[in-house]
Amino acid sequence: MSAKIAEDKLAEIIIEQDELQNRIEEMGREITDAYEPGTELRLVCILRGAVMFMADLSQSINMPVTFDFMEVSSYSGTESTGTVRIIKDLEDAISGEHVLIVEDIIDTGLTLRNVVDMLETRKPASIKVATLLDKPERRDYKHIDVDFNGFEIPDKFVVGYGLDYEEKYRNLPFIGVLEEGEYN
Numbered sequence: 001m002s003a004k005i006a007e008d009k010l011a012e013i014i015i016e017q018d019e020l021q022n023r024i025e026e027m028g029r030e031i032t033d034a035y036e037p038g039t040e041l042r043l044v045c046i047l048r049g050a051v052m053f054m055a056d057l058s059q060s061i062n063m064p065v066t067f068d069f070m071e072v073s074s075y076s077g078t079e080s081t082g083t084v085r086i087i088k089d090l091e092d093a094i095s096g097e098h099v100l101i102v103e104d105i106i107d108t109g110l111t112l113r114n115v116v117d118m119l120e121t122r123k124p125a126s127i128k129v130a131t132l133l134d135k136p137e138r139r140d141y142k143h144i145d146v147d148f149n150g151f152e153i154p155d156k157f158v159v160g161y162g163l164d165y166e167e168k169y170r171n172l173p174f175i176g177v178l179e180e181g182e183y184n
């Protein structure tokens with residue numbers, strides 16, 4: 001599906017491409033400033049939704065970084081199932097490493113809570129979290145420290161820039177909300 005066809009099914013665009021890219025560049029600078037010069041950072045991308053964000057964000061981080069990927073899933077359609085399934089674990093050990101978890105969205109917080117708890121047991125030197133989007137109204141897990149947050153958004157199911165509905169719409173270069181009836 002081309003981005004143009006998908007656009008016809010959107011009720012609204014809530015974050016335009018320019019605004020998204022400007023904020024991501026700014027986040028890269030915030031992240032660079034948060035670490036001691038010379039620190040090497042392990043970027044942990046939470047698949048699949050955070051792929052685009054990590055690709056763009058990493059280019060605005062001015063320090064040595066390495067990439068690793070973890071796939072977890074908790075959603076069936078637009079509903080959180082309440083349990084987090086590990087589909088693909090990290091390739092490399094993180095013991096002694098400075099880890100930055102890169103997420104596309106924090107909704108209930110279930111996914112991130114589970115990922116942070118799991119990675120902490122592996123004794124990294126530090127763990128921080130960068131998320132592009134946060135829906136504070138939906139947070140069930142309040143006790144998560146989010147170190148870098150791109151945008152706070154309202155309680156709507158969003159798609160685009162990595163975020164899907166039934167695996168589609170990930171290729172849109174902006175964040176939008178689907179038309180009523182497209183998913184419910």
Ligand SMILES: O=P(O)(O)OC[C@H]1O[C@H](OP(=O)(O)OP(=O)(O)O)[C@H](O)[C@@H]1O
Binds near residue numbers: 080110
């Ligand atoms: O805060 P939560 O309520 O847990 O929701 C956030 C998670 O939901 C989405 O993942 P999903 O399980 O849909 O997988 P995907 O990234 O492959 O689309 C998203 O990418 C986050 O990881």
Ligand SMILES: Nc1nc2[nH]cnc2c(=O)[nH]1
Binds near residue numbers: 105106107159163165
């Ligand atoms: N695509 C998408 N996935 C999510 N996972 C948790 N919340 C959302 C959302 O609003 N959109």
